[in-house]
Amino acid sequence: MSAPTVAVWKFASCDGCQLTIIDCEDELLAIAAALDLRLFLEAGPSELLDHYDISLVEGSITTAHDAERIRDVRERSGLLVTIGACATAGGVQALRNSADVAGYTAAVYARPDWIETLATSTPIADHVQVDLELRGCPISKEVLLSTITALVAGRRPAPTGHSVCVECKAAGNTCVLVAHGTACLGPVTHAGCAALCPSFQRGCFGCFGPSESADVDALHTAWRAAGIADADLLRALRTFNVAAPEFAGGAQRVQLRAKEHA
Amino acid sequence: MQALAADGYRVVGPVERDGVIAYADLGSGDDLPTSVTVEQSPGRWRLHHDDSGHRFGWTPGADSWKQFVYPAHQEVLRIRRTDGSFVVTSPPPAAQPLAFIGARDCEVRAMAVLDRVVLDPLHPDPRYAQRRDGVFVVAVTCGVPAATCWCTSMGGGPQPAAGFDVRLTEVHDAVGHRLVAEAGSDRGAELLLRLEMGAATTDDLAAANGVARAAADGMPRRLDGAALPALLQGTDHHPNWEAVAERCLSCGNCTMVCPTCFCSTFSDHTGLTDDGSAPIETVREQDWASCFQLDHSTLGGHAVRATTKARYRQWLTHKLQTWTAQFGTTGCVGCGRCTTWCPAGIDIVHEAAVLAGLPTAAQPPNSQKGSSA
Ligand code: SF4
Ligand code: SF4
Ligand code: SF4
Ligand code: SF4
Numbered sequence: 018m019s020a021p022t023v024a025v026w027k028f029a030s031c032d033g034c035q036l037t038i039i040d041c042e043d044e045l046l047a048i049a050a051a052l053d054l055r056l057f058l059e060a061g062p063s064e065l066l067d068h069y070d071i072s073l074v075e076g077s078i079t080t081a082h083d084a085e086r087i088r089d090v091r092e093r094s095g096l097l098v099t100i101g102a103c104a105t106a107g108g109v110q111a112l113r114n115s116a117d118v119a120g121y122t123a124a125v126y127a128r129p130d131w132i133e134t135l136a137t138s139t140p141i142a143d144h145v146q147v148d149l150e151l152r153g154c155p156i157s158k159e160v161l162l163s164t165i166t167a168l169v170a171g172r173r174p175a176p177t178g179h180s181v182c183v184e185c186k187a188a189g190n191t192c193v194l195v196a197h198g199t200a201c202l203g204p205v206t207h208a209g210c211a212a213l214c215p216s217f218q219r220g221c222f223g224c225f226g227p228s229e230s231a232d233v234d235a236l237h238t239a240w241r242a243a244g245i246a247d248a249d250l251l252r253a254l255r256t257f258n259v260a261a262p263e264f265a266g267g268a269q270r271v272q273l274r275a276k277e278h279a
Numbered sequence: 280m281q282a283l284a285a286d287g288y289r290v291v292g293p294v295e296r297d298g299v300i301a302y303a304d305l306g307s308g309d310d311l312p313t314s315v316t317v318e319q320s321p322g323r324w325r326l327h328h329d330d331s332g333h334r335f336g337w338t339p340g341a342d343s344w345k346q347f348v349y350p351a352h353q354e355v356l357r358i359r360r361t362d363g364s365f366v367v368t369s370p371p372p373a374a375q376p377l378a379f380i381g382a383r384d385c386e387v388r389a390m391a392v393l394d395r396v397v398l399d400p401l402h403p404d405p406r407y408a409q410r411r412d413g414v415f416v417v418a419v420t421c422g423v424p425a426a427t428c429w430c431t432s433m434g435g436g437p438q439p440a441a442g443f444d445v446r447l448t449e450v451h452d453a454v455g456h457r458l459v460a461e462a463g464s465d466r467g468a469e470l471l472l473r474l475e476m477g478a479a480t481t482d483d484l485a486a487a488n489g490v491a492r493a494a495a496d497g498m499p500r501r502l503d504g505a506a507l508p509a510l511l512q513g514t515d516h517h518p519n520w521e522a523v524a525e526r527c528l529s530c531g532n533c534t535m536v537c538p539t540c541f542c543s544t545f546s547d548h549t550g551l552t553d554d555g556s557a558p559i560e561t562v563r564e565q566d567w568a569s570c571f572q573l574d575h576s577t578l579g580g581h582a583v584r585a586t587t588k589a590r591y592r593q594w595l596t597h598k599l600q601t602w603t604a605q606f607g608t609t610g611c612v613g614c615g616r617c618t619t620w621c622p623a624g625i626d627i628v629h630e631a632a633v634l635a636g637l638p639t640a641a642q643p644p645n646s647q648k649g650s651s652a
Contacts, residue, residue, distance in 0.1 A: 047551035050552065169549075172547070183567075188351075195322060235527060
């Protein structure tokens with residue numbers, strides 16, 4: 018069995034998901050042995066090949082140039098795996114999708130005329146076929162490792178799409194929503210973090226994006242019953258996965274209901 | 280507890296933690312919650328303190344004894360490749376038998392329900408059997424039911440009737456504040472004799488029974504649980520399934536906290552080797568699963584129960600209807616956990632009453648005739 022050739026690509030992102038690979042400190046030697054890492058600028062390798070067995074893609078599409086580049090990456094890739102909230106949902110930078118991008122560029126850059134950017138930040142899957150998505154901001158080391166080990170052994174990787182609540186209960190946590198009245202997005206958020214925030218008695222803020230059955234309308238009703246303000250739900254939905262359809266649509270409906278309420 | 284620990288038991292029971300009652304390892308009686316009361320309603324739990332000094336003045340939280348005998352996550356086996364062959368090993372058995380301190384009647388009955396499923400003679404779970412074997416149960420009579428409790432509707436009551444080694448009742452009356460202990464087995468009797476406590480008087484026993492009676496009278500909700508399997512027949516297209524699906528998050532909390540839900544999923548994990556050769560070890564793991572997960576009903580790449588409506592219907596009918604045909608017992612012991620810990624505050628008693636066409640599901644606490652209040 019020869020190690021699969023691997024490339025790690027970056028689009029609009031903070032590099033945190035790529036760093037999760039390097040963060041696998043104890044397993045790093047084994048990963049380096051199991052994968053034939055040919056392109057991973059963050060770590061060193063920079064060989065541009067015509068074909069990689071596996072491409073890990075971080076970041077969202079925010080420029081016309083990147084929209085072209087992702088097609089090229091797709092053509093060079095056997096399996097294309099997107100990693101992180103930017104690649105899978107457009108990331109926090111997708112806040113621009115409902116804002117005035119020209120106004121932002123003017124406010125931030127001394128020479129806005131030098132900036133070429135799209136009005137939107139979109140996930141990779143809006144542009145090319147994606148074979149597997151790893152969620153999170155950043156991705157979870159454990160999910161990454163189980164995906165790598167599955168691919169290497171020829172098993173089907175199985176990231177689960179159920180809610181954070183399932184992991185939260187398995188961890189034996191106190192439910193902060195029910196017992197403390199703390200705003201928690203766990204019931205609509207995709208598992209994978211092992212319920213990190215509720216384990217420290219904080220509410221989940223949805224960095225893994227919508228779960229397989231995310232029902233923001235039902236959560237809105239539940240949060241209201243717990244005495245949590247609509248504005249808090251809107252803020253929670255409009256962060257790392259603001260452009261994920263379930264969160265974006267849910268936030269719109271929350272806003273409508275908030276207006277009716279007022 | 281010290282006597283049980285000296286006898287080699289791992290003693291576990293209630294502690295106050297992060298604003299809830301959790302079940303954890305106990306060192307001594309000092310670890311028990313003290314002067315704690317709880318307020319429970321659909322989707323809401325709050326813990327309060329008073330100056331009563333009571334040890335068992337609360338009702339249970341999300342934790343249940345299931346987590347000790349049927350843990351949320353466990354290793355099932357390990358397969359290791361050797362030269363031309365392979366070796367399969369099972370995880371080592373637990374070093375100590377368990378002693379549960381403070382199990383309520385619903386919890387004692389839940390253990391029996393889970394036993395019936397997981398120790399089914401056709402395919403008993405050896406890991407469960409090993410942990411369950413010889414569990415020493417110190418049960419406690421409930422004095423104050425929560426607003427979500429409905430054990431008397433599901434074949435139980437505040438006073439555990441069987442399935443314990445020792446039964447405690449906390450009595451606080453004109454005579455004083457004391458725990459009345461009764462033996463439920465030979466080893467329970469042996470333990471109590473060894474402790475050389477003062478013998479309970481007939482007044483003590485009468486007072487203990489009085490606590491149970493008052494709690495039963497004050498049970499906030501009643502529903503004819505025994506009639507539910509028949510009444511829920513033919514409700515598949517009842518409009519209430521849609522109505523509840525509007526509010527249900529498919530989050531799975533209800534099944535995770537239910538002390539009788541047994542669904543689990545298995546997964547295999549392979550490791551990596553430092554020289555890039557094929558992995559030499561595979562670990563098979565078992566995790567709690569829920570009928571609210573799409574995976575749970577996925578067959579041939581397609582989820583049979585794709586909608587929340589279908590999943591809620593599976594949950595409620597399995598608990599209150601089909602379980603009886605499947606296992607010959609009820610699937611629900613009336614503990615109320617699924618209702619308190621549902622973030623959407625969905626009340627299984629209310630939903631069942633609507634579906635079954637029964638008049639009343641919930642009444643405010645202490646509103647019934649014969650109430651202790
Ligand atoms: S704390 Fe949040 S994630 Fe955990 S069970 Fe409660 S709602 Fe779900
Ligand atoms: S179905 Fe609900 S009330 Fe019944 S045993 Fe399970 S958690 Fe308790
Ligand atoms: S109610 Fe659902 S999770 Fe519980 S035992 Fe039945 S199918 Fe399994
Ligand atoms: S009934 Fe409540 S706890 Fe159960 S899945 Fe629905 S929202 Fe979650």
